[in-house]
Amino acid sequence: MRLHIANGRLIDPANGVDGQHDLYIAAGRVVAVGAAPDAFQADRHIDAKGLAVLPGLIDLSARVAQAGNAGHGGFAPAELRAALAGGVTRLVLPPDSESAPDEPTKIEALMRHAQAGQCAILPLGAMTVGLAGETLTEMALLARAGCIAFAQGESLAADTRVLWGAMRYASGLGQTLWLRPQDPWLARDTSAASGPYAERLGLEGMPAQAETVALHTIFELQRATGARVHLSRLSTAAGVDLLRAARREGLPVTADVSMNSLLLTDVDIGFFDTNHHLSPPLRGQRDRDALQAALADGVIDALCSDHTPVDARGKAAPFAAATPGATGLELLLSLALKWARDGRRPVGDALARVTSGPAAVLSAVAPHLGPCGHLGVDAPADLCLADLDTEWMVMPAALQSRSAQTPFAGMMLPGRVRATVVGGQPAWETPV
Amino acid sequence: MLNPQLDRRGELTHLLTTEGLPRRHVERLLDMARAQSASDDSPPHAAPEMPVFLCLPDTNTADRDAYAAAAASLSMLPVPLEAQAALALAETVAALAPGVLVLHHGQSGAAHCAAAHAAPGLHVLNAGDGRHADPVPALALVQAITEIKPDLTSLVVTLVGDIRHAGVARSVIHLLTTLGVPEVRVAAPRTLLPDGLAQLGVRACATLQESLRDADVVIALPLNVEEISGAQLPSAREYACTHGITPAALAAAKPDVLLLPAGRLAPGVEVDGDIAAALEPAEARLAALEQPLRVAVLRALAGAAP
Numbered sequence: 001m002r003l004h005i006a007n008g009r010l011i012d013p014a015n016g017v018d019g020q021h022d023l024y025i026a027a028g029r030v031v032a033v034g035a036a037p038d039a040f041q042a043d044r045h046i047d048a049k050g051l052a053v054l055p056g057l058i059d060l061s062a063r064v065a066q067a068g069n070a071g072h073g074g075f076a077p078a079e080l081r082a083a084l085a086g087g088v089t090r091l092v093l094p095p096d097s098e099s100a101p102d103e104p105t106k107i108e109a110l111m112r113h114a115q116a117g118q119c120a121i122l123p124l125g126a127m128t129v130g131l132a133g134e135t136l137t138e139m140a141l142l143a144r145a146g147c148i149a150f151a152q153g154e155s156l157a158a159d160t161r162v163l164w165g166a167m168r169y170a171s172g173l174g175q176t177l178w179l180r181p182q183d184p185w186l187a188r189d190t191s192a193a194s195g196p197y198a199e200r201l202g203l204e205g206m207p208a209q210a211e212t213v214a215l216h217t218i219f220e221l222q223r224a225t226g227a228r229v230h231l232s233r234l235s236t237a238a239g240v241d242l243l244r245a246a247r248r249e250g251l252p253v254t255a256d257v258s259m260n261s262l263l264l265t266d267v268d269i270g271f272f273d274t275n276h277h278l279s280p281p282l283r284g285q286r287d288r289d290a291l292q293a294a295l296a297d298g299v300i301d302a303l304c305s306d307h308t309p310v311d312a313r314g315k316a317a318p319f320a321a322a323t324p325g326a327t328g329l330e331l332l333l334s335l336a337l338k339w340a341r342d343g344r345r346p347v348g349d350a351l352a353r354v355t356s357g358p359a360a361v362l363s364a365v366a367p368h369l370g371p372c373g374h375l376g377v378d379a380p381a382d383l384c385l386a387d388l389d390t391e392w393m394v395m396p397a398a399l400q401s402r403s404a405q406t407p408f409a410g411m412m413l414p415g416r417v418r419a420t421v422v423g424g425q426p427a428w429e430t431p432v
Numbered sequence: 433m434l435n436p437q438l439d440r441r442g443e444l445t446h447l448l449t450t451e452g453l454p455r456r457h458v459e460r461l462l463d464m465a466r467a468q469s470a471s472d473d474s475p476p477h478a479a480p481e482m483p484v485f486l487c488l489p490d491t492n493t494a495d496r497d498a499y500a501a502a503a504a505s506l507s508m509l510p511v512p513l514e515a516q517a518a519l520a521l522a523e524t525v526a527a528l529a530p531g532v533l534v535l536h537h538g539q540s541g542a543a544h545c546a547a548a549h550a551a552p553g554l555h556v557l558n559a560g561d562g563r564h565a566d567p568v569p570a571l572a573l574v575q576a577i578t579e580i581k582p583d584l585t586s587l588v589v590t591l592v593g594d595i596r597h598a599g600v601a602r603s604v605i606h607l608l609t610t611l612g613v614p615e616v617r618v619a620a621p622r623t624l625l626p627d628g629l630a631q632l633g634v635r636a637c638a639t640l641q642e643s644l645r646d647a648d649v650v651i652a653l654p655l656n657v658e659e660i661s662g663a664q665l666p667s668a669r670e671y672a673c674t675h676g677i678t679p680a681a682l683a684a685a686k687p688d689v690l691l692l693p694a695g696r697l698a699p700g701v702e703v704d705g706d707i708a709a710a711l712e713p714a715e716a717r718l719a720a721l722e723q724p725l726r727v728a729v730l731r732a733l734a735g736a737a738p
Contacts, residue, residue: 196626202541202561272540272544
């Protein structure tokens, strides 16, 4: 299909573009920006007047697979719709702890469900068999099956020797470890961040040292092995300081932050609101401010939704017993814009953190994927049209995701995706 | 943010915690209980035949019987729930008819969870949720203090023991600060003290000796060694050595110091054997004060006039 997207405000942070430019698409790629190529005949014209034309969003952490079932259940249709409704055209799928992606056949079975017109799904493989932290997985075979990097769930392997081995092994293969920097012992049985608020509620708190101890371990092992690491969902000010020092030192490390940690604090838990039971747990204002500053200055590369569908039953329990997680794909753009607006930062900065920032992480982790996250000539035609000037109220029942659980319910947010194009094909239009 | 235990008019609709509980409600509950203790008459029947659902662990038969008796004294109908009810708490609560739910649960926040899922007309009385709150025994401790030392605004009150894992400690701290006690101190091994004590209006003392100096009231918290991780406390013997209350330690307090147990204490651990023996009247008095408070809270939740 040949598409002509006319009259829109093209914002392409990677190429430094922000202005009125038409976009011409053919064979799934951008063929021209501004003036039409010779003899271009569009099959469809889209009038984007009043809308921004953005690269498709890239989400570095979104759970969209059917729960369990060793990958044979494929992807949850509602979550794929949620991705498109949120303008997300590419996402990284963390390992499912109930059915660890530790066998190439599981990845192959899962990826057989990928279809054209869906957002691209990039699975992470399990670092150890069953995510048990004991035996390394067949990383080379898993990479061949489609895994872009290797993760170990919500905490590091308890046995540091296994982590050391994984780093050496992955480094030898040119693979990346995608780690949640969290010490498993300090995180055990916790449901909130350590501090006055958790103590007030009588909740077992996770100290910031759960993150810093893990980061010290990771960086020290990186120095010894040269392994590339992506840090998933950093959550503390002290962690940001360590990351900043590691990057200054030149360690091959990238990082992202979840939109929940970027905008909320532990006080938002209020009276045990289980929608705020998240992993990593919400921390204090100082941590939130440090994360916001690090995202602004690029020490943290990307903002992710940490989309984790949880049903109402999972949240209908006392706080510690409730399932952690929240829906997020449909809120990613709006919350990035909110971050920019609240901090008086340029809109382009917000968009970069959900497009070119995560694209740079992917190109470092998996260069074979090719460039993405921009709308220059010859780029994949993955994009979304968004109304940046509108405000909307988050009404969980109106979201596409089957999970209506979000700490942002009832909040007025800026910006709304109106349409999403994947591989040059219109894939989503938000009903007006 | 609306306080979930108050209705839109600011009246008590659940008793979940003493944190943020307005002073007038605290005083009203204490007054109702005091009036009930002073009278030989049975309390006015608040809501005859209204069910009082008892969701208390089987191991806690004393509390179960006490709440059943309190409900019966108000002509309310005690309805024990099965032990499994606490497992599927939200579903269980949503299915309950209007009445009062007396809930004891191991998880902090369970009472708030129950209140959030309760149908209109069902009032939740928190009889202990994990380490978060235990309002009724805390009210009894405050009642016991006011009986002996009515002017709370001139007292130094010290809590000694496992503050971190004790809902009753948090509840009594909130009550004391709400009622204007000018100095609340705590003493315990550092692993048994919560973070953010300053935000609670409490001063942590480095030693037992320092915490007891010139104290008017000392509240000794029970130590549940079996439930405390070895990473937090090496042994009861070690605790007794550093924080056990002995006559010598207590000599630092005011001569008329009032010592109250916030639960069953083990002689030789939280308190010296001689002190434990001398605490029996205080234990009996606290038990006697707690029952009219149960009645008062049930009456208040059932909508009775003060």
